[in-house]
Amino acid sequence: MNKWQEFIVSTKLGFFILVDAGDNDVHKIxxxxxxxxxxxxxxxxxxxxxxxxxGEASSLAALKEVVTFKLAHLIEDKFNPISHTQTxxxxxxxxxxxxxxxxxxxxxxxxWILADINISGAINISERLLSKHPxxxxxxxxxxxxxxxxxxxxxxxDRLMEVIDDGVRILRGIGNEGKSVKAxxxxxxxxxxxx
Numbered sequence: 451m452n453k454w455q456e457f458i459v460s461t462k463l464g465f466f467i468l469v470d471a472g473d474n475d476v477h478k479i480x481x482x483x484x485x486x487x488x489x490x491x492x493x494x495x496x497x498x499x500x501x502x503x504x505g506e507a508s509s510l511a512a513l514k515e516v517v518t519f520k521l522a523h524l525i526e527d528k529f530n531p532i533s534h535t536q537t538x539x540x541x542x543x544x545x546x547x548x549x550x551x552x553x554x555x556x557x558x559x560x561x562w563i564l565a566d567i568n569i570s571g572a573i574n575i576s577e578r579l580l581s582k583h584p585x586x587x588x589x590x591x592x593x594x595x596x597x598x599x600x601x602x603x604x605x606x607x608d609r610l611m612e613v614i615d616d617g618v619r620i621l622r623g624i625g626n627e628g629k630s631v632k633a634x635x636x637x638x639x640x641x642x643x644x645x
Contacts, residue, residue, distance in 0.1 A: 462506035462507055462508055463506065463507045463508070463509065463510065463512075463513055463539065463540075464504070464505070464506050464539070464540030464543065464590065465504075465505050465506070465507065465513055465516075465537060465538065465539050465540060466502060466503065466504055466505075466537070466538045466540065466590070466592070466594075466599060467489075467502070467503040467505070467517075467521065467535055467536065467537050467538075468499040468501070468502055468534075468535065468536040468538075469483075469499060469500055469501040469502075469503065469532060469534075469535050470498070470499050470500055470532065470533040470534040470535070471500040471501060471529070471532055471533070472529075472532055472533040474529045474532060476494045476500045476501055477494065478529075479500075479501060479524070479529055479532070480492045480494060480501060482524055482528060482529070483501070483503055483521075483524065486505070486516060486520045486521070488505040488506060488507050488512065488513075488516050488520075489503050489504070489505040489516070490504050490505055490506060490548060490549065490550050490554075491503070491504050491548060491549075491550050491553055491554045492504075493556070493560070493562070493642045493644065494642065494643050494644050495562070495640040495641065495642060495643065496640065496641040496643050497640075499534075499536075499640060502562055502640065504548050513539075517537055521535065536594070536595065537594065538592040538593060538594025538595065538596065538599070539592065539593040539594065540590040540591070540592060540599075541590075541591045541592065541593050542590070542591045543588055543589065543590045543591075544576045544577060544580055544588070544589045544590075545576075545580045545586065545587055545588040545589055546587045546588050547588075548587075548588055548601065553587065553588075553601065553603075555644055556603055556642055556644065558603045558604060558605055558606075559603070559604050559605070559606055559607050559609075559610045559641075559642075560601070560602065560603045560604075560610075560641070560642040561601075561602050561610055561614070561639050561640060561641045561642060562599060562600070562601055562602075562639070562640045562642070563599070563600040563602060563614065563618055563637055563638070563639050563640075564596040564598075564599055564637070564638040564639075564640070565596060565597060565598045565599070565600065565618070565636065565637045565638070566596055566597050566598075566636045566637075567597040567598060575598070576589035576591070576598065576600075579600065579617060579618065582617060583602075583613045583617045585602050585603060585604045585609065585610070585613045586600050586601070586602050586613065586617075587601050587602065587603055588600070588601040589601075596638075600618065602614070614637070614639060618637055
């Protein structure tokens with residue numbers, strides 16, 4: 451069995467949900483989202499999205515139930531109108547497994563970085579960044595509107611910016627024509643802001 455097959459067999463289906471809370475209280479929505487069994491952690495963000503959720507479902511049917519029934523119940527019955535949600539699947543992850551105990555309420559300065567990859571080899575990019583920057587705790591290859599998602603925790607905002615500016619944004623790779631190009635075509639950083 452290869453690494454990819456082992457990953458599929460040994461883990462659940464990971465997913466991320468970005469939530470635009472409209473004018474609702476993000477902390478109340480966070481508490482309600484954490485009541486959904488499949489959702490492991492929820493972070494409040496500095497926009498444009500207000501929250502990011504990470505969860506794991508036992509199957510595609512279970513994920514469908516989360517998105518179409520459990521999440522829809524919150525949107526329609528308790529917090530209408532939540533402006534927007536966006537779901538992405540985690541195809542593969544590198545680094546630390548995201549858990550409520552370790553990552554549910556960051557004590558350091560934290561951010562999520564959504565990125566689009568400019569070259570082939572998302573695995574190579576994630577492994578390179580994780581090996582050079584221990585502040586990057588987890589990297590996920592996504593099926594969704596972005597190619598990859600990084601979770602970063604640093605001692606302070608200055609160090610977080612160093613990791614983003616001197617690591618993520620300047621990372622280079624070999625493009626289609628054999629030339630050195632910027633590895634990530636676009637990054638979108640969301641700072642975590644928790645009570």
